[in-house]
Each structure stands twice: as C-alpha cells, then as structure tokens.
Amino acid sequence: MARIIAGVSSSHVPAIGAAIDNHRTEEPYWRRVFSGFEKSKEWMAQAKPDVCIAVYNDHASAFSVEIVPTFALGCAAEFPPADEGWGPRPVPVVKGHPELAAHIAQSVILDEFDLTVVNKMEVDHGLTVPLNLLFGSPNEWPCPVIPLAVNVVLYPPPTGHRCFMLGRAIRKAVESYPEDLRVVVLGTGGMSHQISGPRAGLINSKFDKAFLDNLTKDPKKLMRMPHVEYMREAGAEGIEMVMWLVMRGALDDNVREVYRFYTVPASNTAVGHIILENKPRAPSRHAAPKRRAVRLKPAARRAAARARIDRVHG
Amino acid sequence: MIREQHDYDDIPGTFVFDQGRSRQGYGINMFCMSLMKEENRRAFKANEAEYLKQFKLTPEQTEAILKRDYNRMLELGGNIYFTAKLGATDGHSFQHLAALMTGSTQEDYANMMLAGGRSVEGVRSKSGKRAAAEPEQRPKWAKGTKRARPARRARLSGAARAAKPKARTRGKSRSKRG
Numbered sequence: 323m324a325r326i327i328a329g330v331s332s333s334h335v336p337a338i339g340a341a342i343d344n345h346r347t348e349e350p351y352w353r354r355v356f357s358g359f360e361k362s363k364e365w366m367a368q369a370k371p372d373v374c375i376a377v378y379n380d381h382a383s384a385f386s387v388e389i390v391p392t393f394a395l396g397c398a399a400e401f402p403p404a405d406e407g408w409g410p411r412p413v414p415v416v417k418g419h420p421e422l423a424a425h426i427a428q429s430v431i432l433d434e435f436d437l438t439v440v441n442k443m444e445v446d447h448g449l450t451v452p453l454n455l456l457f458g459s460p461n462e463w464p465c466p467v468i469p470l471a472v473n474v475v476l477y478p479p480p481t482g483h484r485c486f487m488l489g490r491a492i493r494k495a496v497e498s499y500p501e502d503l504r505v506v507v508l509g510t511g512g513m514s515h516q517i518s519g520p521r522a523g524l525i526n527s528k529f530d531k532a533f534l535d536n537l538t539k540d541p542k543k544l545m546r547m548p549h550v551e552y553m554r555e556a557g558a559e560g561i562e563m564v565m566w567l568v569m570r571g572a573l574d575d576n577v578r579e580v581y582r583f584y585t586v587p588a589s590n591t592a593v594g595h596i597i598l599e600n601k602p603r604a605p606s607r608h609a610a611p612k613r614r615a616v617r618l619k620p621a622a623r624r625a626a627a628r629a630r631i632d633r634v635h636g
Numbered sequence: 637m638i639r640e641q642h643d644y645d646d647i648p649g650t651f652v653f654d655q656g657r658s659r660q661g662y663g664i665n666m667f668c669m670s671l672m673k674e675e676n677r678r679a680f681k682a683n684e685a686e687y688l689k690q691f692k693l694t695p696e697q698t699e700a701i702l703k704r705d706y707n708r709m710l711e712l713g714g715n716i717y718f719t720a721k722l723g724a725t726d727g728h729s730f731q732h733l734a735a736l737m738t739g740s741t742q743e744d745y746a747n748m749m750l751a752g753g754r755s756v757e758g759v760r761s762k763s764g765k766r767a768a769a770e771p772e773q774r775p776k777w778a779k780g781t782k783r784a785r786p787a788r789r790a791r792l793s794g795a796a797r798a799a800k801p802k803a804r805t806r807g808k809s810r811s812k813r814g
Contacts, residue, residue, distance in 0.1 A: 336730065382717040386669045387662055407672060407724040475717060477644075477654040514753075518716035519707060521649030522734040523745060525753025550643045554760050558650050559716075587749040590734050 324422070324496045324503035328369060328599045329569040329577075330362070331509035331537070332455050334378065336447040337589035339411055342454050355593055358583035359455045365581060365597055366456050371506035373419045374467045375426075375492065376449050377568040378510040379474045381406070383446035390476050391438035393488065396445075396469035397423040404444035413450045413459070419466035422499055426468070429495035435488050437470075445469055452510045455595070474511065474562045482567045483545045489571020496572075509569030513584075515591035516557030524557040525592045530584060533563060534596055538579045541570045574600045648762045651710040661713015663692040664701065668718035671725045680725065706737050 341352045383404035385391065398418050403410040427439050449469055457464055470492075473479055480488075489507070496505050513533065516524040533556075536543050544567060552561040577598040586592045644652045651657065658665075667688065670676045680687040688698050700708035701722070709719050716733075723733045735745035748754060760766045 382665075382669065382715070382721070387658060387665045387715075387718075405672065407721050475653065475715060476658050477652050516650070516754075517730060517734055518710055518737065519649050519651050520738055521647070521754065521759055522738050523748055523754040524756060524759065525749075526756045527752070529756070548643075550647075553644055553650065553652065554647050554766065555756060558647075558652060586752050589731055590749060592753070 324373075324499040324501060324505055326493055326496055326505045326507055326572050326600060327371065328580075328597060329507045329509065329573045330366075330456060330595075330597050331512075331566045331569055332359075332362075332452045332595040333512055333588065333591060333593045334448045334451040334510045335588045335591045335593065336381075336406070336451065338593075339447045339451040339454065342451075342459060343412055354585055355588050356455075358585055358593070358595060361581055362456055362583075362595065362597060363458055366506075369506060370504070371465055372503040373422055373465055374506050374508055375470060375496075375572070376452065376467050376508040376510065377470045377472060377565045378445075378448040378452070378508075379562060379565065380471050381446055381448055381475065384440075384443045384471070385473075387476070390473050391440075391471070392473045392480050393435065393437035394440045394443070394471040395423060395427050395437050396443050396471070397427060397439050398441050398443060401443055401445045401449075401467075401469055403450055404446040406446050410444075411447065411450055413454065414462050416445055416449065416453070416463060416469065417466045419468050422466075422496075422501075422503065422505075423468045425499050426492060426495040429498060430488065430491040433491040433494065435491050437488075440471070443469065443471070448510060452508055456508070470568065472565050472568065474565065478549055479561060479564055481545075481549070482547055482564045485564045485567040486541065486545045486571035489568040489573070492568070493572045507569045507572045509566035511562030511565050512556070512560060513563060513592040513594035514556035514560045517559050517590045519558065521557070523590060524560075525586050526556050526560075527584070527586060527592065529555045529560075530592055530594055533566075534582060534584070534594060537566060537570055537596060538577060538598060541567065544570075570598070573598055574603075576601060646762050646765065648759050651707075653710075653713075653715040657710075657713040658715075659713070661697070661709075661715070663694075664697055664709055664712065664714040665718040667691045667693070667701070668714070668721045671721045677725050704736075706733055710737075 338355060341347055346352055347356050383406055385394075396418055397420055399420050400418060401416040403413050403415070427437065430437060449467075453463060453467065472485070492507070513530040514524065514526040516522050533544065549561055552563060556563065578601055579596065580599050581597040583595040584593065640656060642652070642654065644650070671680065684702055685698070688701060693701070694712070697709070697712050700712060704722070704726070706719055706723075710716065720730055720733060723730070731746060732742050735742040738745060740748070
C-alpha cells in the first residue's frame with residue numbers, strides 16, 4: 323500500500339529560481355534565503371520519497387486565459403520546464419508517475435472532485451523552484467513528481483475548504499494504491515505578497531506566522547478563512563496559500579512539525595517553509611478490533627463514579 | 637459598463653483579477669501571451685500600435701499598453717502575470733514593475749522590501765470598516781460548525797446535563813430491546 327509520509331510547503335518566488343540559475347546563491351541577500359533550506363535538503367535526502375505530489379500554480383505559462391482549470395492533475399510521463407519569457411529554466415525535465423497519477427484521477431473524480439486530466443503540460447517556476455529548494459540542483463530529480471496545478475490566478479480560486487478536502491481525497495487515493503510507495507505532498511506558493519497595483523510590496527509576517535501555527539495545529543480554522551481575508555491581510559497574490567491546504571488535507575489530523583523557516587523578503591515576497599510529518603501509525607490500527615467501552619447499567623455507573631471520586635478525594 | 641460590487645473592492649490599491657475583469661481584459665492578456673514568442677516581440681517592438689490591432693482592445697486598453705500604464709492595464713482587466721511579459725519584453729524585472737505600480741523608484745521599493753515590506757496597517761480597507769486584523773472573525777457560512785459546540789455544552793450544564801444523558805441511554809436501550 324502506498325502512503326503519505328509527510329507534507330512540505332514552500333514559497334516559489336521566481337527570483338529564487340533566477341538566483342540559482344545565475345549562480346548568485348552565495349550573495350548575502352540570497353544566502354539568507356537559501357540557508358533556510360539546508361536542513362530541508364538533509365531531511366529530503368533522509369526521507370527519500372518514492373514519489374512527490376506537487377501542488378502548485380501555473381503563472382500564465384501552461385495555461386493562458388483561454389482555458390483555466392481549477393484543479394489540473396499532470397498524468398503525463400514527463401513535464402518539460404516552460405519558457406517563461408527568458409528561456410526555459412536550466413533544470414531537469416520533471417518525470418511524472420503516470421500510473422499513480424491515473425489512479426489518483428480515477429479515485430478523486432469518483433469522490434466528486436472533477437479535476438482536469440492533463441497529458442501534456444510544461445511546468446514553470448511555481449513547480450521547479452520548490453524542487454530546487456528541496457533537492458538542490460541535481461542532473462535528474464531524485465524521484466517522480468506528479469504536478470497538481472491549482473488556479474489561484476483568476477478569482478475565485480477554490481476555497482480553502484475545497485482544497486483541504488481534495489487533499490483528503492488524494493490521501494484516500496494514495497492509500498488505495500497497491501504498490502508500496504512513500505509519498506510526500508508538496509504545497510507551494512505564498513507567503514504574504516502582493517505584486518500588483520499600488521499596494522504592491524505588502525508583507526504581513528504576523529499573518530504568515532499565525533498561518534504556519536494553524537497549519538500544524540488547527541488547519542480547520544484556515545479552511546474557513548474567506549478569500550477576501552487572504553487578499554486583505556496577506557496581499558492579492560497571498561491567496562496562493564490556499565494550496566498549502568491541499569497538502570495539509572492529505573496529512574493526518576495530528577502531525578509533527580519537523581522544521582519551519584521564515585524570512586522577508588525574496589524579491590517581493592515573504593518566504594515561508596514548513597515540514598510536517600505524519601506520526602507513525604500503530605501497526606494494529608486496521609487489524610485489531612476496536613476496544614469497546616464497557617457498558618454499565620446506570621446504577622453501576624453511578625457506583626463507579628462514586629468510587630472514582632473516592633479515589634481522587636479520599 | 638457597470639461593474640458588480642464585491643467585498644474585495646474595499647481593499648485599497650488592489651485590482652482583483654476576477655471573472656469580470658478577465659472577460660474585459662481578454663485582449664490585453666492574449667496580447668501579453670503572444671509576447672512569449674521572439675518573433676512576436678520583435679514585431680511588437682517594430683510597430684507597437686500596428687501590432688496591437690490584431691487584438692480586440694478598447695481605445696483605453698490600447699492607450700494603457702502604449703503608455704505602459706500598468707495600474708490602468710490591471711484596472712481594465714489585465715493580470716499581473718500576463719502584463720509582466722510586456723515588462724520582460726521591455727527588459728524590466730518584476731520588481732521594476734512593482735516599483736512602477738507603487739509610484740516609487742526601484743531603489744526605494746527594494747529598500748522598503750528589505751525593511752520588511754509594506755505594512756498592512758492602514759491599507760486594509762478603503763471604507764475603514766476593517767482597520768485592524770480580526771483573525772477570529774467568522775464568515776456567515778461557517779456558523780453552526782465548530783464554534784457552536786461549546787455553546788451547546790454550556791447549555792447542557794447544570795440541571796440539563798443531569799437529565800439529558802439519562803434520557804439518551806434509556807432511548808438507546810429501549811430501541812435495542814425492540
């Protein structure tokens with residue numbers, strides 16, 4: 323059985339990609355950003371996922387305004403880096419996992435998530451920058467990556483609740499896949515930033531930190547947050563953070579926060595990053611029958627309660 | 637043309653790229669998309685006004701593009717990820733465009749970012765309805781979900797609590813017997 327072992331979220335600022343491509347990572351400005359991901363690379367190297375599912379958004383590269391799918395699952399064997407106006411990024415072609423992707427599509431559509439199946443797609447910085455941050459700059463990406471493109475460009479994006487529930491459906495799909503695979507779900511985008519209009523440059527660290535706290539402990543609170551709240555507090559483009567909720571929905575309710583990093587700025591954006599691990603499940607969870615609470619008759623229950631009180635106070 | 641009013645119209649300095657703007661700005665965004673190709677970039681640069689005639693643009697939209705009025709482009713339905721391609725054709729970075737839209741020099745803008753960015757204080761709301769963060773504010777549609785529970789528990793406290801569970805157990809056991 324395949325299973326999701328962890329979720330990792332990270333910003334996907336294009337300028338980070340440009341700094342890597344132009345070998346500027348050692349400049350103090352960029353050093354500050356990249357140093358925050360050293361631990362993450364170590365963690366990734368140890369976690370060694372067999373597959374990553376990367377929740378990201380396209381920035382007018384694969385999808386223009388002609389077709390705008392809300393959720394688009396990459397089911398192809400490979401996804402070349404897109405030319406975003408200055409030539410494709412010099413990063414390896416992203417290899418997909420068509421079998422697992424097809425399985426996920428089949429499962430989540432029957433679970434009433436009407437996503438778009440994409441068999442030909444180029445991927446832009448939204449996907450490749452987080453891969454760089456988590457895997458460095460290898461000649462080949464160390465594992466297959468299934469892209470899940472979410473529309474956060476044309477308002478309205480899917481609600482936080484919908485994103486979270488899609489994560490749930492993806493988890494169910496992964497856990498019903500017969501091959502033993504260790505899967506990591508990546509959420510990308512954010513954190514607070516606004517890159518358009520006279521209010522551009524907005525950063526709200528307080529909001530971002532609360533978001534990270536709630537992502538770990540109380541994601542249901544985030545699920546209810548309306549879009550206008552994201553845009554007002556975290557900037558018009560900060561709404562990308564709903565994608566992190568797909569990642570969170572794919573994890574168990576109780577997770578362990580392994581690592582967190584936050585810095586301002588990278589170009590116009592606050593950079594946030596978090597690693598959440600599923601706690602190991604009890605091996606007997608499915609096998610052992612649930613222990614039934616012993617049923618007592620009302621009189622016996624009152625007697626038992628009295629005995630408990632006596633134990634405490636007596 | 638009448639624009640529908642939305643809750644996010646209250647956010648200052650922000651043009652949300654919504655369905656209405658997307659419809660209105662289809663020509664602007666398709667023009668920007670065409671700049672992904674080198675030959676189109678060259679054709680545009682050779683004669684901008686002539687090149688723009690291929691696209692369905694209003695006179696205001698054409699003017700905004702020719703004048704590189706990025707805020708006006710957004711207002712007329714352009715989206716920043718698309719208009720950034722026009723910026724790139726002119727050889728400008730994203731940060732240069734951002735500085736332009738805020739009316740500051742790139743240096744001032746970059747310094748503002750280094751100092752932690754633009755504070756949200758004072759730029760939350762045009763109407764002043766939302767002057768401070770209200771993280772606990774609950775949207776109408778979330779009523780009756782999680783937060784309602786403590787209230788229900790409170791209602792059950794005291795005498796009610798003693799009576800209610802009893803009634804429930806009795807009901808259950810009866811149905812079992814039947």
